[in-house]
Amino acid sequence: xxxxxxxxxxxxxxxxxxxxxxxxxxxxxxxxxxxxxxxxxxxxxxxxxxxxxxxxxxxxxxxxxxxxxxxxxxxxxxxx
Amino acid sequence: xxxxxxxxxxxxxxxxxxxxxxxxxxxxxxxxxxxxxxxxxxxxxxxxxxxxxxxxxxxxxxxxxxxxxxxxxxxxxxxxxxxxxxxxxxxxxxxxxxxxxxxxxxxxxxxxxxxxxxxxxxxxxxxxxxxxxxxxxxxxxxxxxxxxxxxxxxxxxxxxxxxxxxxxxxxxxxxxxxxxxxxxxxxxxxxxxxxxxxxxxxxxxxxxxxxxxxxxxxxxxxxxxxxxxxxxxxxxxxxxxxxxxxxxxxx
Numbered sequence: 001x002x003x004x005x006x007x008x009x010x011x012x013x014x015x016x017x018x019x020x021x022x023x024x025x026x027x028x029x030x031x032x033x034x035x036x037x038x039x040x041x042x043x044x045x046x047x048x049x050x051x052x053x054x055x056x057x058x059x060x061x062x063x064x065x066x067x068x069x070x071x072x073x074x075x076x077x078x079x080x
Numbered sequence: 081x082x083x084x085x086x087x088x089x090x091x092x093x094x095x096x097x098x099x100x101x102x103x104x105x106x107x108x109x110x111x112x113x114x115x116x117x118x119x120x121x122x123x124x125x126x127x128x129x130x131x132x133x134x135x136x137x138x139x140x141x142x143x144x145x146x147x148x149x150x151x152x153x154x155x156x157x158x159x160x161x162x163x164x165x166x167x168x169x170x171x172x173x174x175x176x177x178x179x180x181x182x183x184x185x186x187x188x189x190x191x192x193x194x195x196x197x198x199x200x201x202x203x204x205x206x207x208x209x210x211x212x213x214x215x216x217x218x219x220x221x222x223x224x225x226x227x228x229x230x231x232x233x234x235x236x237x238x239x240x241x242x243x244x245x246x247x248x249x250x251x252x253x254x255x256x257x258x259x260x261x262x263x264x265x266x267x268x269x270x271x272x273x274x275x276x277x278x279x280x281x282x283x284x285x286x287x288x289x290x291x292x293x294x295x296x297x298x299x300x301x302x303x304x305x306x307x308x309x310x311x312x313x314x315x316x317x318x319x320x321x322x323x324x325x326x327x328x329x330x331x
Contacts, residue, residue, distance in 0.1 A: 020205060033259060037205065040162050040258045041233055048157040060152045060160065 001054060006076040010069060013049030017042050028070040050076065110239040115208040126270050130185075133311055134265050136301040137318040139325055140288075141281050145296040147328035164255050165225045167278050167298070167321075169331045171253055172196045172217035174320035180309050181302075181317055182250045184271040190308040193250025199269065200229060201254040202236045211269060212241050213248035222331060256280055263299040273305040274314075276321075 001009070011023050014036065021036045033043055047066065051058045054076050058066070065075045144166050152160040175182045175196050183193040196218045199211035212235075214228045235241050254266050255278045262282065266275035279299040286295040300321055304314045324331065 018205070039203075040164065041230060044157065044160060044162060045230075051157045058157055060149065 001076050003073045003077050006054075006073045007069070009050065009053040009076070010072050013046055013053065016049065017045050023069075026069065028073075029068050031067045032069065033067060054079075110204060110206060110208065112204075112207050115204075115210075119209060122269060123267050126267050130268050130270060131306040132268060132303045133306045133314065134301065134303050135311060135314045135318055136263060136265070136299060137315075137322060139298050139300050139318075139322040140286060141296040141298045141325060144325045144328040145281070159223070161222055161226050162229075163281055164257065164278075165222050165229060166325065166328060166331055167255060167300075168198060168200070168214070168217060168229070168253060169220075169222060169225055170321045170324040171251075171276050172198060173324050173331070174317050175251065176218055177320050178313060178317040180313055181274040181304060183273060183308075184250070185273050185305055185308050186271050190273060195250070197248045197250045199249030199252035199272070200232060201252060202233050204237060210236050210241065210246075211249060211252045211254075212236060212245040215248065251275065253278070263301060265301050266303045268303055268305055273308040274317075275303050276317075277301040277303070 014021060014023060014032070018036045018038065026032065026035045032038060032046075036042075038046065043063070047058055047063065050056075050066070050072070056076065056079055062075070066072050141163070145163065148161060148163060148166065179192055180190065182196055184191045195216050197213040197215045198217045200214050201209060201211045203209055212232050214225070214232060217225065220228065232241070232245070249269070249272065251272055252266065252269050252275045254264055254275060256264055258280060260280045263279040264277035266277045268275050277300070279301075281296055281298045283294050284297045285292050286297060287293075288295065300318050302314045302318055
């Protein structure tokens with residue numbers, strides 16, 4: 001995936017979890033959990049969506065690499 | 081107004097007229113103004129009528145945390161568990177041993193609940209709170225509980241809870257989760273007789289076998305109705321929860 005695909009995927013998944021959220025107002029380096037008030041269930045659902053959309057297993061140990069949009073872009077675009 | 085009214089507001093049902101002052105503020109089928117008023121009524125009744133006593137215990141969650149990590153490492157995201165379901169199941173198993181905290185205070189006496197149906201407190205994004213029942217928690221496996229929690233949280237946020245789910249809880253759990261504060265002392269939902277509160281799980285220094293070591297700790301609290309039970313019994317519930325969490329494979 002290229003970074004634009006990743007961004008699109010993250011946006012779609014988040015729209016299903018926090019429909020009220022406006023991702024445009026969230027900075028690329030902001031912790032999504034705080035910015036969008038995601039609890040651990042929301043975040044797990046986010047990971048499920050990213051894993052399904054990218055065909056990557058996303059181990060739990062890698063969750064800290066998925067807290068910001070820029071980290072998500074790096075993580076998913078680095079792994080083919 | 082009763083807890084059922086709070087939960088009816090969450091289920092998107094109309095309450096009896098609340099007067100002209102009640103501006104109809106809707107968020108995804110949930111009337112937040114109605115919900116606020118219903119919560120106010122239930123909590124005021126609780127503090128007016130129920131003589132609460134409070135207990136709290138620090139529980140070492142490290143063994144459970146390690147067990148959970150290895151469970152999750154071997155599974156794809158959709159089959160992973162959250163620490164919340166371990167805390168939920170541990171409380172249900174402890175309630176089997178201390179059934180005097182599972183039920184209702186009505187007509188001047190404690191009435192035992194039929195089954196362990198735990199009201200799971202869920203914060204709604206638009207504001208407000210509901211605690212629908214997760215039924216027969218003690219009899220469900222951890223994956224079944226994970227499914228049940230996910231389902232009920234999703235439907236609560238969409239305003240699609242069933243009215244039966246709202247009146248069934250025999251006790252409530254409030255779990256602050258991984259971004260909450262360290263401890264919570266709850267307010268009992270009448271006519272229930274107890275509420276268990278879990279704070280954030282966090283790494284702290286702790287003494288194990290005489291050595292200070294970093295452990296994953298969680299604060300478990302109990303607020304209970306002193307008309308129905310005494311502190312000794314309440315303490316038994318918390319220590320039993322703590323013991324159950326030392327054997328996560330048996331949850």
